[in-house]
Amino acid sequence: MIVLGLDTATPSSAAALRLADGRTSEARDDPRPGEHPGHATRLLGLARELLDEEGVGWREIERIAVGAGPGTFTGLRVGIATARGLAQSLGVELVSVSSLRALAHGALVAAEAGTDTSAGEWILAVIDARRGEVFAAAYRAREPGSLREVLAPVAVAPALLPELLARAQEEIGVRVPDWLAVGDGAIRYRAELDAGDVHVPSEDSPLHRVSAAAVCALGADAPAGGGYQSVLPDYRRRPDAELALRGVGAGEDPPR
Amino acid sequence: MTVLALESSCDDTCAAVVDFDGRMRSNVISSQEAHGRFGGVVPEIASRQHLEIVNLVVERALEDAGATLEEVELVAATQGPGLVGALLVGLSTAKALAAARELPFAPVDHLQGHVAANFLRVADGGSNGSVGAEPFEPPFLCLIASGGHTLLGHVTGHDGFEVLGRTLDDAAGEAFDKGARMLGLGYPGGAALERLAADGDPRAFAFPGSAAETARGGRGARRKAFAQSLDFSFAGLKTALLYTLRDLPEAQAGARASDLAASYQAAIVDSLILRAERALERTGITRLAVGGGVAANGELRRRLGELGVALHVPARRLCTDNAAMIASAARFGERLPYPDYLALDAYATGESRR
Ligand SMILES: [Zn+2]
Numbered sequence: 202m203i204v205l206g207l208d209t210a211t212p213s214s215a216a217a218l219r220l221a222d223g224r225t226s227e228a229r230d231d232p233r234p235g236e237h238p239g240h241a242t243r244l245l246g247l248a249r250e251l252l253d254e255e256g257v258g259w260r261e262i263e264r265i266a267v268g269a270g271p272g273t274f275t276g277l278r279v280g281i282a283t284a285r286g287l288a289q290s291l292g293v294e295l296v297s298v299s300s301l302r303a304l305a306h307g308a309l310v311a312a313e314a315g316t317d318t319s320a321g322e323w324i325l326a327v328i329d330a331r332r333g334e335v336f337a338a339a340y341r342a343r344e345p346g347s348l349r350e351v352l353a354p355v356a357v358a359p360a361l362l363p364e365l366l367a368r369a370q371e372e373i374g375v376r377v378p379d380w381l382a383v384g385d386g387a388i389r390y391r392a393e394l395d396a397g398d399v400h401v402p403s404e405d406s407p408l409h410r411v412s413a414a415a416v417c418a419l420g421a422d423a424p425a426g427g428g429y430q431s432v433l434p435d436y437r438r439r440p441d442a443e444l445a446l447r448g449v450g451a452g453e454d455p456p457r
Numbered sequence: 458m459t460v461l462a463l464e465s466s467c468d469d470t471c472a473a474v475v476d477f478d479g480r481m482r483s484n485v486i487s488s489q490e491a492h493g494r495f496g497g498v499v500p501e502i503a504s505r506q507h508l509e510i511v512n513l514v515v516e517r518a519l520e521d522a523g524a525t526l527e528e529v530e531l532v533a534a535t536q537g538p539g540l541v542g543a544l545l546v547g548l549s550t551a552k553a554l555a556a557a558r559e560l561p562f563a564p565v566d567h568l569q570g571h572v573a574a575n576f577l578r579v580a581d582g583g584s585n586g587s588v589g590a591e592p593f594e595p596p597f598l599c600l601i602a603s604g605g606h607t608l609l610g611h612v613t614g615h616d617g618f619e620v621l622g623r624t625l626d627d628a629a630g631e632a633f634d635k636g637a638r639m640l641g642l643g644y645p646g647g648a649a650l651e652r653l654a655a656d657g658d659p660r661a662f663a664f665p666g667s668a669a670e671t672a673r674g675g676r677g678a679r680r681k682a683f684a685q686s687l688d689f690s691f692a693g694l695k696t697a698l699l700y701t702l703r704d705l706p707e708a709q710a711g712a713r714a715s716d717l718a719a720s721y722q723a724a725i726v727d728s729l730i731l732r733a734e735r736a737l738e739r740t741g742i743t744r745l746a747v748g749g750g751v752a753a754n755g756e757l758r759r760r761l762g763e764l765g766v767a768l769h770v771p772a773r774r775l776c777t778d779n780a781a782m783i784a785s786a787a788r789f790g791e792r793l794p795y796p797d798y799l800a801l802d803a804y805a806t807g808e809s810r811r
Contacts, residue, residue: 241545241548241549241801241802241803242800242801242802243800245552245553245556245799245800246796246799246800249556249796249799259556259557259558259559260557274501274504274542275504275541275542275545278504278505278508278542278545278546278549279545279549281508282508282511282545282546282547282549282550282553283549283550283552283553284553285508285511285512285550285553286512286549286550286551286552286553286554286557287553287554287556287557289512289515289516289526289554290526290553290554290555290556290557290558291557429512430512430513433508433509434505434508436505440499440501440502440505441501442495442499442501442502443502446494446495
């Protein structure tokens with residue numbers, strides 16, 4: 202199956218093309234700190250570059266996979282609107298993949314391929330959610346390529362992550378020797394995370410990037426869902442205006 | 458030859474199919490109702506809602522037109538100005554729809570869209586309502602007044618216009634909505650304000666910009682200079698209503714609500730009419746078109762009718778934000794072949810095209 206994968210959950214724009222034999226190529230735009238994200242201006246161009254390089258036509262694409270976040274709201278919308286538009290135009294199925302899971306999967310694959318030896322069995326995926334929060338989820342790699350979620354995606358202050366990890370370990374009854382924390386949130390909040398049993402690779406490690414090739418791989422295995430129009434961002438947070446209207450701290454908000 | 462267009466610059470998700478000769482085949486508008494409780498459009502909520510239904514709106518537009526994507530030869534979308542997050546949903550969707558089929562793409566300026574609504578050929582008696590099957594041809598002056606913009610344009614061709622005047626602060630529709638809120642009419646309150654004004658005396662209060670105020674005279678030199686300009690200003694009017702309400706004894710404010718509404722509405726309409734009249738005089742043009750949601754206002758329509766010029770008021774669904782007008786503009790504007798448009802970005806209100 203030929204799969205086009207896209208992810209825009211972080212300031213990066215990533216596209217990947219997975220061919221029928223599983224061979225996958227990726228093209229990405231990683232803005233430098235302070236640079237404007239190129240989701241609207243780069244994403245479609247990256248996809249086109251890959252198609253041209255592999256000599257694959259748009260109409261040969263059989264499935265589109267998109268990272269649904271959580272991540273930056275506008276970025277997610279550009280990626281998902283693009284993916285939905287392509288799916289509608291081509292009449293192919295669209296599946297969504299957690300960007301946090303894709304981040305963890307990418308780190309695991311990189312470790313298995315031997316390009317980085319730091320990935321162990323336990324992976325914490327952390328995406329910068331701005332305003333002092335992160336989106337995070339934790340996974341256990343049982344067999345190669347297979348990730349079991351041990352901490353469901355949350356929007357949380359980074360200082361609270363160690364406590365959440367401890368609780369997750371209690372629940373599954375396993376004492377985790379060391380966590381590998383990856384993602385732009387892990388880089389930014391290294392100080393809050395890099396204590397004791399959490400290891401954060403160096404800033405320039407490719408393990409920190411959400412890989413569109415991972416989105417392709419996860420998307421290729423995913424069951425076809427309820428149609429492309431049901432694919433929406435995992436915002437994980439309500440709009441500020443709604444929170445203000447309800448009164449901060451009232452009711453079940455904010456999520457944690 | 459068929460154009461598919463999308464528009465998502467504010468809180469309406471729109472798609473339309475228009476033929477190259479200007480025949481409108483469908484015009485789907487899905488208006489968001491989530492903003493009322495916030496007293497105005499919340500950009501983040503608007504963007505979320507656009508994404509939820511944009512593809513469905515496209516599907517409906519094709520269905521209504523009896524068309525399929527196979528038939529579409531040009532895809533268009535509003536590039537700006539507007540709420541960037543909202544624009545990006547329609548623009549990204551449209552670029553992807555076009556790219557997958559390697560179709561050409563037309564980025565459209567929203568205001569040029571309002572002008573191009575006048576170039577549509579709308580079959581009489583169609584479900585969308587219409588005033589005539591023939592397009593209104595340049596040259597003409599175009600008054601565009603909505604919640605997002607207020608301007609007077611000199612239209613000499615099909616692919617652009619010269620701005621003669623624009624608002625220096627609030628848009629006319631914004632002034633209607635803010636006034637309505639002050640009078641306790643909710644949001645959006647333009648139509649409610651018009652209904653309340655029906656029983657009121659438009660000359661009861663001399664609000665800034667109104668003919669009643671001009672009749673009473675006594676303005677400063679700065680205001681006189683501004684009064685000669687073709688630019689609009691509604692911020693002072695809003696403040697005047699606020700002070701008037703504050704200074705009225707509570708018992709009177711309720712009893713005089715319809716007078717307040719009528720006088721407030723008259724000030725907005727007088728301001729629009731005065732500048733339209735002045736622009737017609739200065740250019741010597743005797744043809745006038747209107748666009749934008751404020752064009753639905755009955756008092757404005759009545760006064761425009763008294764100007765004694767050839768007047769073109771598109772059907773209501775073509776005056777408010779819609780994608781048929783974007784498709785119409787796309788027929789005459791810049792057309793980029795695949796893949797030259799893949800990097801197009803949206804631009805915000807107050808920004809110029811990149
Ligand atoms: Zn408009």
